[in-house]
Every structure is written in C-alpha cells, then in structure tokens.
Amino acid sequence: MKIIAIINHKGGTGKTTSTLNIGAGLARIKKKTLLVDIDPQSNLTEGLGFRDVKVSIYDSIKDDVALPIASVSEYLDIIPSSLDLLGAEIELVSRLGRETILKRLLKSVEGKYDYVLIDCAPALGMLTVNALVAADTVMIPLEAEYFAYRGIDRLISIISDVRTHYNENLTIGGVFITKINPRRVITEQITESIKKYFSDKLFETSIRVNVALVEAQLKGVDVFEYAPLSNAAVDYANLTDEIVEKI
Ligand SMILES: Nc1ncnc2c1ncn2[C@@H]1O[C@H](COP(=O)(O)OP(=O)(O)O)[C@@H](O)[C@H]1O
Numbered sequence: 001m002k003i004i005a006i007i008n009h010k011g012g013t014g015k016t017t018s019t020l021n022i023g024a025g026l027a028r029i030k031k032k033t034l035l036v037d038i039d040p041q042s043n044l045t046e047g048l049g050f051r052d053v054k055v056s057i058y059d060s061i062k063d064d065v066a067l068p069i070a071s072v073s074e075y076l077d078i079i080p081s082s083l084d085l086l087g088a089e090i091e092l093v094s095r096l097g098r099e100t101i102l103k104r105l106l107k108s109v110e111g112k113y114d115y116v117l118i119d120c121a122p123a124l125g126m127l128t129v130n131a132l133v134a135a136d137t138v139m140i141p142l143e144a145e146y147f148a149y150r151g152i153d154r155l156i157s158i159i160s161d162v163r164t165h166y167n168e169n170l171t172i173g174g175v176f177i178t179k180i181n182p183r184r185v186i187t188e189q190i191t192e193s194i195k196k197y198f199s200d201k202l203f204e205t206s207i208r209v210n211v212a213l214v215e216a217q218l219k220g221v222d223v224f225e226y227a228p229l230s231n232a233a234v235d236y237a238n239l240t241d242e243i244v245e246k247i
C-alpha cells in the first residue's frame, strides 16, 4: 500500500482535480484506491457527488471515530471532508501527538488498498503536516505559470523537517505540470525552468487545459466517465501509468 500526499501551498494548482482523476485512473486499472479529503473546502468530496456528509474525516480526527469510508465505485473509496475541518487546525494545537493523528487512523486500512491519495488544502498547517507524516511520498502539481515554484522551498523545508522528526522514509515522488496550454508561446519556457529546478523529479506527463475537467467536477463524476475521449482523460490516464511505474 502506497500513501501519496498531493500537496502545494497554492490554491488552484490542480491538487483536487488530480487526486480525483488519478484515483479514478488507478481504479480503472483495478488498483484498489482510497481517496482522503483533508481540505475543509471539501472540493474532492463534492467533486465526487457527495453533499451534506454526516460523518467526515473531522469526526475521526476529533473524536477518534472509525474512518467514514464511502464507496465511489468497485475499486474506489473516499473518506469525505466537511467544513468542520476548518476548526481542526486550532483544536489540534493543544493535542498530544497532533502530528500523527492521520497516520494512526490510516493504520486501520493497512493492506486494504493499493494506493491511498490524500488531497491537501492549499496551506502548510497541521493538517498538511499530518498528511506528510502519514505519507510514503509526495506529489506536487504545479500550474504552468511563471514562478509556479515560488514558495516551494518552504514546502521542501517542511518535508525535510517531517523527515527528521516523524517519517524518515518520506520521499518526493514527483512533480507534474497542470493546466498546460500548448499553444501559448511561453509554455515551453515555463516547462524548461521547472525542469531545471526539479530535474528528474518532473514527470513526463503534463495535464493540458481542458474544460471537461471543470464540467466533470460540477457533475460529480471523474473525467473518464464524463468525457472518455477528451485530452484530459488521455493525460490523466498517462499520468496514472507513470505513477504506477515510478512510485
Ligand atoms: N487541466 C485543467 N484544465 C482546466 N481547468 C482545470 C484543470 N485542472 C484544474 N482545473 C480547474 O481549476 C480549478 C482549480 O483546480 P483544483 O484542482 O481545485 O485546484 P487545487 O485543489 O489545487 O486548489 C478548478 O475549477 C478545476 O476544475
């Protein structure tokens, strides 16, 4: 079982879209996958059609109740989030062992999945630290914009602190570029600068801009179901294959 945290301190870089569609991509090739939404905004939860969730990851974090695992399809499950999770950052401050709560909770699913994907909030607070402590590896989606990796040093330094104190085997599994527009002249320059910065950590697959991703999320389904022939379905299938191969 591989636990992958999808992290970037910036919003809108494609964390949630990628978690959802990589998860669906893994499920399509019969890899049993669990998605964990730890963003209070709950975009992943809602993007898979779950609304007004009664029990969320918040209840497990706060009161240690069993993880509320819901089934999406035969090979895909999700642990939903809820807005209550906004309070968790503050409530965790005085808790003993606050960095390892998610890791301990995920012990209960040990061996039940091939992959666990954790969708993080665009923040580097205690919930993101919990994801890093629980994870085997980190994947960072970067938007195809200049300075896409501005502030990434802060993330890398937190990863290194987590390694020192809690999780010595934590790796950076890879970086991938999202929202690429191949017709834009600067796209190539941006890709080159990201490649220089991350060298062999940069995945070959990039995700092109594609409105099918937005529409699929609004419908509460993954892009393979919504638009199986779209560029987005092709890109996420390729990215999924690359993850299976490299991680
Ligand atoms: N490749 C893409 N093409 C077009 N829109 C995208 C793409 N990836 C993400 N989006 C849209 O951009 C917005 C932000 O993406 P999201 O995955 O929610 O980012 P994050 O979780 O990092 O904040 C969403 O509305 C999403 O539908």
Ligand SMILES: [Mg+2]
Binding pocket: 015, 016, 017, 039, 043, 120, 121
């Ligand atoms: Mg998100």
